[in-house]
Amino acid sequence: MKAIIAVHDTARGPALGGCRMWNYASEDLAVRDVLRLSRGMTYKNALADLPFGGGKSVIIGDSRADKTPDLMAAMGRAVERLAGRYIIAEDVGTSVEDMATIRGVTRHVAGLRDGSGDPSPATARGVFMGIRAAVDHRLRRNSLDGLRVNVQGLGHVGWDLCRQLAEEGARLAVSDIRRDTVERAVETFGATPVDAEQIFDVEADVFAPCALGAVIDDGTLPRLKVAVVAGSANNQLAESRHGTELARRGILYAPDFVINAGGVINISHEFGRNGRGYDRAAAFAHVDRIHDTLLEIFQRSDAEGIPTNLAADRIAEERFRPSRVA
Numbered sequence: 399m400k401a402i403i404a405v406h407d408t409a410r411g412p413a414l415g416g417c418r419m420w421n422y423a424s425e426d427l428a429v430r431d432v433l434r435l436s437r438g439m440t441y442k443n444a445l446a447d448l449p450f451g452g453g454k455s456v457i458i459g460d461s462r463a464d465k466t467p468d469l470m471a472a473m474g475r476a477v478e479r480l481a482g483r484y485i486i487a488e489d490v491g492t493s494v495e496d497m498a499t500i501r502g503v504t505r506h507v508a509g510l511r512d513g514s515g516d517p518s519p520a521t522a523r524g525v526f527m528g529i530r531a532a533v534d535h536r537l538r539r540n541s542l543d544g545l546r547v548n549v550q551g552l553g554h555v556g557w558d559l560c561r562q563l564a565e566e567g568a569r570l571a572v573s574d575i576r577r578d579t580v581e582r583a584v585e586t587f588g589a590t591p592v593d594a595e596q597i598f599d600v601e602a603d604v605f606a607p608c609a610l611g612a613v614i615d616d617g618t619l620p621r622l623k624v625a626v627v628a629g630s631a632n633n634q635l636a637e638s639r640h641g642t643e644l645a646r647r648g649i650l651y652a653p654d655f656v657i658n659a660g661g662v663i664n665i666s667h668e669f670g671r672n673g674r675g676y677d678r679a680a681a682f683a684h685v686d687r688i689h690d691t692l693l694e695i696f697q698r699s700d701a702e703g704i705p706t707n708l709a710a711d712r713i714a715e716e717r718f719r720p721s722r723v724a
Contacts, residue, residue, distance in 0.1 A: 400458040404436035413453025415439035416489025419461040442655040444717040461491035474500035513668040517661030518554035524660025527689040536650040543567035546602035551609030573597040628652035641707035653710040
């Protein structure tokens with residue numbers, strides 16, 4: 399096993415973040431990714447008002463060919479050696495079943511089937527509530543009926559987001575690298591199919607990136623014909639300056655580490671609140687608060703004349719670096 403665990407900050411509590419298994423081209427790229435992701439978890443957990451810091455781990459390898467129960471148990475032993483400073487959960491390339499294997503060697507694990515289970519529904523719910531907040535703030539409308547939404551990526555989160563949007567009457571355009579999944583979305587939601595490379599060019603109210611990150615860059619940003627960018631993908635901005643450029647173009651950006659926090663919020667409730675164990679209703683009520691958190695960020699962005707991603711950073715830093723703010 400070749401793996402890296404990154405603990406970014408523990409001011410609010412032990413570092414909580416998922417384990418990604420990816421066939422990185424080099425160890426340097428893996429290090430860069432895990433450091434970036436762990437930092438993002440610190441900000442995400444702070445803005446979600448969780449009693450946790452930020453951490454992340456990566457296993458270098460092909461999850462379809464290289465992953466075995468022995469390998470996941472070895473990862474669990476590495477987590478155990480940190481004595482609770484890092485709590486592992488699933489991410490890209492790992493699963494609830496993998497977390498169960500890890501649970502056999504350490505208790506510092508979350509996202510178990512007998513706990514919160516698959517985080518995708520909670521993540522999708524948070525994105526849905528975030529789109530509501532962004533549409534309210536930018537378009538001054540409280541109904542999603544007739545709203546045009548371009549959804550990029552139809553994985554577990556993207557698919558469930560489409561379901562929720564379709565139930566509210568939104569008009570969907572969808573893209574995914576899997577043609578059969580796109581065809582199923584057309585049949586299920588009445589969506590319009592769009593080629594994966596052309597989704598940036600489709601005029602709509604909202605662009606919801608729900609695939610891999612860094613999709614907003616110098617090439618794609620000028621092609622956007624939307625009022626809002628709000629989706630579940632991590633690290634949607636290739637660089638922070640792209641948040642400034644979105645704002646300059648009048649496009650409201652829902653910072654990804656805020657809007658996609660539903661999964662980690664749900665997982666955090668495995669540790670119990672008010673002396674109780676996991677409570678799905680309480681967890682999803684917490685997820686729904688993403689709506690109000692985003693409104694706070696949008697309002698601060700307007701008041702201070704700064705892009706929403708920087709407004710979100712400032713609020714997060716006030717929560718995990720109170721001494722610096724004072």
